[in-house]
Amino acid sequence: MIEAAYAAEDASHGTHDGGLPNPMHQFEIKRLVPFELFGFDASFTNSALYMVIAAALITLFTVFAMRRRALVPTRLQSVAELSYEFVANMVQQNVGTDGMKYFPFIFTLFMFVLALNMLGMLPYSFTVTSHIIVTFALAAFIFIAVTLIGFWKHGVGFLKFFVPSGVPVVMLPLLVVIELISYLTRPISLSVRLFANMMAGHTMLKVFGAFVVALGFLGGWAALAFMVAFTGLEILVAFLQAYVFAILTCIYLNDALHMHH
Amino acid sequence: MGQALRLGMELVAGVAVGGFIGWALDRFLGTAPILMVVFFGLGATAGILNVMRTAKRMQADAQSGKDMPHVPDDDDD
Numbered sequence: 327m328i329e330a331a332y333a334a335e336d337a338s339h340g341t342h343d344g345g346l347p348n349p350m351h352q353f354e355i356k357r358l359v360p361f362e363l364f365g366f367d368a369s370f371t372n373s374a375l376y377m378v379i380a381a382a383l384i385t386l387f388t389v390f391a392m393r394r395r396a397l398v399p400t401r402l403q404s405v406a407e408l409s410y411e412f413v414a415n416m417v418q419q420n421v422g423t424d425g426m427k428y429f430p431f432i433f434t435l436f437m438f439v440l441a442l443n444m445l446g447m448l449p450y451s452f453t454v455t456s457h458i459i460v461t462f463a464l465a466a467f468i469f470i471a472v473t474l475i476g477f478w479k480h481g482v483g484f485l486k487f488f489v490p491s492g493v494p495v496v497m498l499p500l501l502v503v504i505e506l507i508s509y510l511t512r513p514i515s516l517s518v519r520l521f522a523n524m525m526a527g528h529t530m531l532k533v534f535g536a537f538v539v540a541l542g543f544l545g546g547w548a549a550l551a552f553m554v555a556f557t558g559l560e561i562l563v564a565f566l567q568a569y570v571f572a573i574l575t576c577i578y579l580n581d582a583l584h585m586h587h
Numbered sequence: 588m589g590q591a592l593r594l595g596m597e598l599v600a601g602v603a604v605g606g607f608i609g610w611a612l613d614r615f616l617g618t619a620p621i622l623m624v625v626f627f628g629l630g631a632t633a634g635i636l637n638v639m640r641t642a643k644r645m646q647a648d649a650q651s652g653k654d655m656p657h658v659p660d661d662d663d664d
Contacts, residue, residue, distance in 0.1 A: 500629075507608065507626075507633035511600040515637075519596055570593075577644075 346540060349532035353456055353525065372452045373460070380441035380454070409437065413572065420576035421583065428579055435464070436572035443524065443564035447557070455567075456524040458517060465517035468575050476582035487585050516574055523567050527560045590645060597637040605630010 359370035391406035399407060413433045417425050439455060446453025454460055476484040488505040489498065534556065537549040609626025613619040 504629055504633045504636060507601065507605050507630050508636050510608075511597070511604045511633065511637060514604060515593075515596050515600040518600065519593060522592070522596070 346536045347532065349529045349536070352452070352528060352532060355457075373454050373457065376442065376445055376452050376454050380438060380445055383445075384437045384441055409433075416573055417576055420573060421580045425576070425579060425583060432572055432575060432579075435468075435575060436568055439464075439520070439571050440565065440568035443568055444561075446524065446528065447561055447564055453524055453528055455520055456528055458521040461517040461521045462513065464571075465513040468516070468578065469513040472575075472578045472582045475579070476585070479583060480585060484582075484585070487581070512578060516571065520567050520571055523563055527563055531556060531560060594638050594641060597641050598631075598634040601632075601634020601637055602627065602630045605633060 356372045357367075357369040358372060358375060361367075361369045387402075388406055391400075391402040394400070394403065396403060410433070413436050414426075414429060416436075417429050417432055421428070442454045445451055446455065476487065480486075488502050488509065490501055490505065493501055531553070534549050534553050538546040538553060540546075541549055605626045605628075606623060608630070609623035612622045612626070616622070
């Protein structure tokens with residue numbers, strides 16, 4: 327049944343009946359190496375491939391850029407040092423000095439999301455972060471880790487985080503539930519923000535790309551000019567969303583470590 | 588655009604999480620649809636609370652210039 331659907335999708339090459347390319351075709355998961363583990367479909371997909379490429383690129387970049395450790399840095403070494411300082415400052419400002427323990431995680435997270443977003447900007451590539459399950463897995467991991475850190479640092483006292491101060495006792499049961507729900511929305515808003523931005527942007531690019539062809543030689547230039555400007559904006563969004571993802575992780579971490587809103 | 592989208596998302600996320608918790612509790616306790624209605628309201632409240640907090644933080648960040656990515660000045664001048 328599913329195989330037949332896949333075959334039909336492949337045969338149509340992602341085009342509608344009208345002949346315009348389907349803007350959602352670019353988000354399709356393709357199984358590169360089919361693989362089954364305990365009855366689960368754990369195939370190596372194009373999504374997994376781009377994650378591996380991103381991880382390999384970051385490792386190669388940092389190791390290769392820092393291999394000489396020159397006092398007067400080369401251009402590549404400057405970029406590596408700049409990204410280090412950028413994230414280090416972010417952690418320092420938002421979490422404080424005792425948060426530097428978690429710097430390796432934040433740095434890895436920022437570079438990984440940034441690399442995935444930027445790889446998605448290459449033509450014919452696949453944008454891993456445009457799938458909500460990927461961003462939600464990242465956000466859920468962060469959420470659980472931060473909550474565990476909170477309990478580990480403050481013990482049961484971390485539950486005071488959900489009790490607002492200076493409130494009449496009668497109102498407390500209601501407010502605690504509201505605070506709890508407010509806390510539980512964190513992984514949702516964190517993951518949906520990244521996913522929605524990436525998916526909306528790439529769909530827009532595809533739709534306007536189709537307009538360039540559809541409007542022909544006379545009308546296509548306007549759409550093409552918009553495409554050029556919008557591609558620039560999308561590169562900015564790719565960076566900004568990685569930044570927002572990392573800085574919100576810092577803010578959540580700060581809440582867990584220092585317990586104030 | 589990014590900031591406005593963020594505020595809207597906070598509001599929707601609150602309602603969605605509240606509604607989901609109510610729905611799950613209803614299924615668990617068999618009290619449908621009372622808890623879902625109650626938690627829908629609580630979720631909306633939590634959403635508004637989140638929007639207020641996010642807006643407050645945005646304002647504070649905009650005043651201290653922290654809303655833009657901070658790149659240290661490492662020129663030696």
